[in-house]
Amino acid sequence: MLQIGMTYPVGDIGLIMTLYKSKGLEFNDVLLYNFFEDSILDLSRWRIVLNGVEGQIHAPNFDRDEAQYAGVCSELKLLYVGITRARKNMWIVNKSDKSDPMHIFWTSQNQVQNCTPGTDVPHLAVSSTPKEWETFGRSLFSHKQYVHPSSTSFRLHMLRPRPKED
Numbered sequence: 001m002l003q004i005g006m007t008y009p010v011g012d013i014g015l016i017m018t019l020y021k022s023k024g025l026e027f028n029d030v031l032l033y034n035f036f037e038d039s040i041l042d043l044s045r046w047r048i049v050l051n052g053v054e055g056q057i058h059a060p061n062f063d064r065d066e067a068q069y070a071g072v073c074s075e076l077k078l079l080y081v082g083i084t085r086a087r088k089n090m091w092i093v094n095k096s097d098k099s100d101p102m103h104i105f106w107t108s109q110n111q112v113q114n115c116t117p118g119t120d121v122p123h124l125a126v127s128s129t130p131k132e133w134e135t136f137g138r139s140l141f142s143h144k145q146y147v148h149p150s151s152t153s154f155r156l157h158m159l160r161p162r163p164k165e166d
Helices: 043-052 067-083 097-108 130-142 147-151
Strands: 007-010 014-017 027-033 086-093
Touching: 027 067, 043 067, 043 097
Parallel strands: 027 086
Antiparallel strands: 007 014
16 A cells, blocks of 8 residues: 555656645646545545536435535545646546546536547557667667666667668
């Protein structure tokens, strides 16, 4: 389990960190993994967000007990922190039913692109040729960015000058 305030690098390609640690930071791409599954709220409490969706009649009414809102507000603030870290892409992966109310809300507002795993998930990476890797590696090497070639699987022999062809 990730402790509050801890950050774990994943090579040179990313970081794994808690939402608390991410406050104030921005990244091009953010993956929010199992936020709802790890939520302290149960599904019935998350359903309060359905009050913001036209035609939803199963949303709970907490008028008599405003303390019920406190947990929802706290979790929504934390969710806001996670979502607002992304400059370009926000990926939310969750297998819990507790994510359904937010999914319904975001879909009703046309704020998300729904993807089915294995079919229409946009690719984060594109394929490249060995020649493109070599060109990129030579560029990094010539700019003295030595850390990057090792993380991109370059071999030193690729960076040696080639013999001139006749």
